Amino acid sequence: MANKIDLNSLSSFIVVARERSFTRAAAQLGVTQSALSHSMRALEERLGVRLLARTTRGASPTEAGERLLMSLVPHYEGIEAELAAVSALRDKPSGTIRITTHDHAASTILWPKLSKLLPEYPDIRLEINIGYGLIDIVAERFDAGVRIGDQIAKDMIAVRISPDFRMAVAASPAYFANRAKPQTPQDLTSHNCGNLRMATHGGLYAWEFEQDGRAQHVQVSGQIIFNTSTQLLNAALEGYALTYAPEDVIQPHVEAGRLVRVLEDWSPTFPGYHLYYPSRRQSLPAFALVVEALKLRT
Known part of the structure; x- marks a missing residue:
């Protein structure tokens, strides 16, 4: 029975x-x-x-x-959260915090900020999972996720952790040695562009542009496809292809002469990264410390 x-x-x-x-x-x-x-x-x-x-x-x-x-699952998740909350009432915050995020946010926001927190709280363990898919963080047992602001489900609590940012297109001087620089986004269709494979639907990411309020999405093509952006940047630095990446990633290489930026007047702005999580997570002391450490200061 x-x-x-x-x-x-x-x-x-x-x-x-x-x-x-x-x-x-x-x-x-x-x-x-x-x-x-x-x-x-x-x-x-x-x-x-x-x-x-x-x-x-x-x-x-x-x-x-x-x-x-x-x-x-919702009942067991609730039980686990309450048990973790009770356990966290010890003298020091403790437990494992699992976060799913993009590699860009992980390297420029999460790790720089959280690496300063961990030495103060040795009982807190941090797991950062890199992925581009839009996943169900509750079903996948993550405590939180990091995504661009307009990609977050309405039933989640969202905390801004970065300002808005622009995207940039660039390639190495060697790449442009025998090629004309693109003047419009549509010119990219005749160039060798590094593609990003999106985990959620398995498709290739269409590069996004905007000028005078007019948006364009261009499905680029090329010899290389990766599923994270770091390899695409490396391929661009080695002269294989054009890359599309956040401006803060591209600019240091432009200033050093390793990359040449193009289509700058078409660069779109995205609404910044947000940490998002279900409401029950905020009661855990260790998680509250992580949120406070990541929160954007204005």
Whole structure:
């Protein structure tokens, strides 16, 4: 009967459903794969419904399993948050703070600010995950995410951590040695441009431009595609292609003569980075310290 179900089996089901693998779930839970499989079969027998479709490659939730998973996760997330809050009432803030962000924000904002915080609070652990996809931070078990202001869901708390910034297009002097510089965004279609693969939809990022209130998106092409911007910058510095990056990344190389900027009068402005998170996270002392350290000072 459902009222005799062991809550541990429900928490184990969540891990299996998320990992889609008995092997990975067992390793995460610290139990044997056979014991975990037995526990899941017992849970299915008590509920009288199949929760997991088992294959040689792993396990995935059935329709009933997906429904149970969606129902259970918010409750367990709430329990974990409250337990973490109670644990954090010790003398020193502690715990792991997981943040998903872009590599640009990580290198120019998060690490410069949080590296100063960590020595003061040795019990706080920080995990920064680099990604360009728009993910569900609650489902993926992140405490917070960092994205441009207009990309944040309305049900999240958002804290500005950077001013607005402009984008820039540039290439090395060697690249332009035998090529004419583009005068308009459409001229880029005849150039070798470094492309960025977006994780959310798997497509290539269309470069964005604006002049006199008129916006243009150009789908560029070239020989190289990466899924983070650091490699694109390196490719530009080595003369392989044009790159599209935040102005603060490009400008030092322009001033040093390593890059030549083009289409500057078409450079658009973006609304700055924001740290976003669900409301329950703000009660954790360690998380509150991270938010305060990152908050933009005006």
